[in-house]
Amino acid sequence: MKKYLITGFSGFVSWHFLQHLEFLEVPVQVFGVDLLGPDFDYTHFKYAGCRFEKIDLLDKNQVDNLLYQFQPDYILHLASYSSVAFSWKDPVTSYRNNTNIFLNLLEQVRNLGMECRVLSVGSSEEYGNVSEADIPLIEERPLDPVSPYGAARVSQEQLSKIYVDGFGLDIVMTRSFNHIGPRQRETFAVASFARQLVAMAKSGMKEGELSAGDVAIVRDFLDVRDVVKAYYLLFERGQKGSVYNVCGGQGVSLSEIIRKLAAIIDIKVNVVKKENLIRPLDNRIIVGSNEKIRRETGWEPQIPLSRSLEDIVSYWQGKL
Amino acid sequence: MKKYLITGFSGFVSWHFLQHLEFLEVPVQVFGVDLLGPDFDYTHFKYAGCRFEKIDLLDKNQVDNLLYQFQPDYILHLASYSSVAFSWKDPVTSYRNNTNIFLNLLEQVRNLGMECRVLSVGSSEEYGNVSEADIPLIEERPLDPVSPYGAARVSQEQLSKIYVDGFGLDIVMTRSFNHIGPRQRETFAVASFARQLVAMAKSGMKEGELSAGDVAIVRDFLDVRDVVKAYYLLFERGQKGSVYNVCGGQGVSLSEIIRKLAAIIDIKVNVVKKENLIRPLDNRIIVGSNEKIRRETGWEPQIPLSRSLEDIVSYWQGKL
Numbered sequence: 303m304k305k306y307l308i309t310g311f312s313g314f315v316s317w318h319f320l321q322h323l324e325f326l327e328v329p330v331q332v333f334g335v336d337l338l339g340p341d342f343d344y345t346h347f348k349y350a351g352c353r354f355e356k357i358d359l360l361d362k363n364q365v366d367n368l369l370y371q372f373q374p375d376y377i378l379h380l381a382s383y384s385s386v387a388f389s390w391k392d393p394v395t396s397y398r399n400n401t402n403i404f405l406n407l408l409e410q411v412r413n414l415g416m417e418c419r420v421l422s423v424g425s426s427e428e429y430g431n432v433s434e435a436d437i438p439l440i441e442e443r444p445l446d447p448v449s450p451y452g453a454a455r456v457s458q459e460q461l462s463k464i465y466v467d468g469f470g471l472d473i474v475m476t477r478s479f480n481h482i483g484p485r486q487r488e489t490f491a492v493a494s495f496a497r498q499l500v501a502m503a504k505s506g507m508k509e510g511e512l513s514a515g516d517v518a519i520v521r522d523f524l525d526v527r528d529v530v531k532a533y534y535l536l537f538e539r540g541q542k543g544s545v546y547n548v549c550g551g552q553g554v555s556l557s558e559i560i561r562k563l564a565a566i567i568d569i570k571v572n573v574v575k576k577e578n579l580i581r582p583l584d585n586r587i588i589v590g591s592n593e594k595i596r597r598e599t600g601w602e603p604q605i606p607l608s609r610s611l612e613d614i615v616s617y618w619q620g621k622l
Numbered sequence: 623m624k625k626y627l628i629t630g631f632s633g634f635v636s637w638h639f640l641q642h643l644e645f646l647e648v649p650v651q652v653f654g655v656d657l658l659g660p661d662f663d664y665t666h667f668k669y670a671g672c673r674f675e676k677i678d679l680l681d682k683n684q685v686d687n688l689l690y691q692f693q694p695d696y697i698l699h700l701a702s703y704s705s706v707a708f709s710w711k712d713p714v715t716s717y718r719n720n721t722n723i724f725l726n727l728l729e730q731v732r733n734l735g736m737e738c739r740v741l742s743v744g745s746s747e748e749y750g751n752v753s754e755a756d757i758p759l760i761e762e763r764p765l766d767p768v769s770p771y772g773a774a775r776v777s778q779e780q781l782s783k784i785y786v787d788g789f790g791l792d793i794v795m796t797r798s799f800n801h802i803g804p805r806q807r808e809t810f811a812v813a814s815f816a817r818q819l820v821a822m823a824k825s826g827m828k829e830g831e832l833s834a835g836d837v838a839i840v841r842d843f844l845d846v847r848d849v850v851k852a853y854y855l856l857f858e859r860g861q862k863g864s865v866y867n868v869c870g871g872q873g874v875s876l877s878e879i880i881r882k883l884a885a886i887i888d889i890k891v892n893v894v895k896k897e898n899l900i901r902p903l904d905n906r907i908i909v910g911s912n913e914k915i916r917r918e919t920g921w922e923p924q925i926p927l928s929r930s931l932e933d934i935v936s937y938w939q940g941k942l
Contacts, residue, residue, distance in 0.1 A: 362714075390788065393725065393729060393781075393784075394682075394722075394725050394726065394729050397721070397725055397781070398721075398722055398725070401717070401718075401721065401777070402714075402718055402722075405713065405714050405717055405718070406714065409713060409714050444764035444765075445764075446780075447780055447784070448783075448784060448787065448788070449784060449788070450781065450784055452780075452784075453777055453780040453781050453784060454777075456776070456777070456780060457721070457773055457774075457776070457777040460766075460767055460772075460773040460776060461713075461717070461770065461773050464713075464767070464768060464769065464770055464772075464773060467768065467902075468710065468768070468769070468902035469902065582787070582788035582789065
């Protein structure tokens with residue numbers, strides 16, 4: 303029976319990955335770790351037998367014990383400070399955690415001589431300031447990050463390559479583009495928009511004001527359920543030491559997303575620009591090419607944007 | 623009177639920078655910090671009035687106090703784990719220190735709103751695995767580091783750019799190629815060769831064995847006295863947010879260096895390859911273009927390799 307270690311177990315992506323394992327109906331063992339306990343019942347999965355432990359991945363001894371005891375076949379490394387905005391507020395905490403946690407993990411895999419595959423989850427933020435001529439972004443494009451978060455992700459990817467080439471570890475890297483879906487926290491733009499609009503509708507408003515940063519920016523949004531399928535396939539079929547865009551290949555502006563959400567909820571919306579939500583530096587447009595991951599793993603994104611947004615609205619309607 | 627803060631004050635480059643300030647005969651104030659005390663008398667400089675304090679730059683409060691009290695005009699950031707070999711032995715310690723120290727420093731400069739120029743000293747190791755078609759390396763070439771040390775330096779440079787563009791800090795970045803000169807520690811290749819050969823000659827040997835790693839590799843060696851002049855000129859004339867190769871522009875193999883050292887010392891030498899001195903990954907050839915720093919600052923390297931090697935031999939003759 304295959305064993306998965308999932309860091310950042312309590313988060314949004316982890317839950318959807320567990321759902322995917324469950325959907326596949328193949329019995330697996332899962333060991334989840336996180337700083338905080340999950341807000342879902344991880345014992346109810348039938349095929350994924352889950353254990354959970356609160357662990358600080360900055361603590362070398364805890365990481366060492368964990369790996370030695372569990373002996374995973376796969377490590378899905380989701381633990382991170384994944385907010386670009388936070389990395390501008392507290393660059394040191396964001397950067398230090400994102401790089402040091404990952405390095406601790408790789409180092410203990412190396413020290414224990416473990417034969418396991420690590421999925422290093424990176425970000426489209428690694429590309430940095432891109433010109434429209436570079437769109438869609440392919441994996442070969444030089445990286446030029448423009449946020450502390452992006453710089454940490456570049457470093458994670460470079461360290462991965464170094465551990466593969468220098469120490470023989472089995473690591474596959476992603477550059478994951480924006481993902482959206484039910485259960486995403488409202489610190490992320492689309493979740494925040496949906497939550498605000500649903501709250502207005504629930505209070506009987508037909509029209510309302512939405513606080514947002516720069517809504518002209520264009521992003522490549524992928525449903526989290528397509529993301530976790532990609533991760534599963536990269537464990538199975540990804541090439542050691544190789545990096546893959548995980549993206550839908552289509553760009554959509556935040557204002558378009560807001561328009562679509564408002565249509566689903568049936569509310570009229572006026573966007574109010576909040577200066578504190580504008581980042582010091584940001585990319586106008588980020589759209590990736592998913593040609594490589596399709597070709598090498600057979601992955602295909604299956605959930606259209608309209609369905610993602612409907613499901614996100616339903617989620618917030620149920621939650622609020 | 624201009625005020626310089628020098629981190630890594632006890633090291634080899636710092637001493638030569640102080641000598642250069644002294645040579646210029648312009649009174650300046652210097653505050654040196656390091657984990658260890660310097661092995662030289664820093665009170666004897668006439669023009670550079672030096673103070674020194676033992677400080678751990680990982681400690682935010684110490685950094686904060688230091689900057690607030692001293693209010694430097696210039697920060698020469700030399701503190702680092704500068705050995706590539708060590709970064710293969712202990713990637714976590716090397717990487718963590720190199721990135722976190724630097725980030726702490728930038729963050730406190732930002733928090734205090736200080737108007738000072740920071741020189742971020744990077745490395746030719748940032749270029750990584752280069753093909754001969756890329757030689758000489760120009761600053762525009764994409765970075766692809768192949769050691770944990772190189773990855774940390776890339777991150778330092780990317781974070782510098784982000785702090786310039788995102789927070790308005792005044793930072794100039796270098797990619798400094800191998801430097802050599804008197805006072806360099808024998809953990810570095812050329813110093814180690816010189817020391818070993820001088821020791822043999824002192825003990826009366828006419829022929830001896832020299833332990834070395836891969837001596838076929840070609841590097842762009844620059845005398846440390848030319849390096850510190852470049853740093854001084856970058857403080858004065860470098861462009862904010864810009865990165866400069868600091869290099870001689872000429873490649874020489876380690877075996878050629880050994881041959882020249884042996885000729886100066888008048889000893890016959892047989893090189894013994896030591897596996898433990900061979901790195902998991904290494905570049906065959908690294909030679910840079912110094913066209914940009916010459917054009918923008920007027921800097922010119924002035925010390926030929928032959929003089930560097932003679933001075934290095936004299937240094938070890940005096941020391942052993």
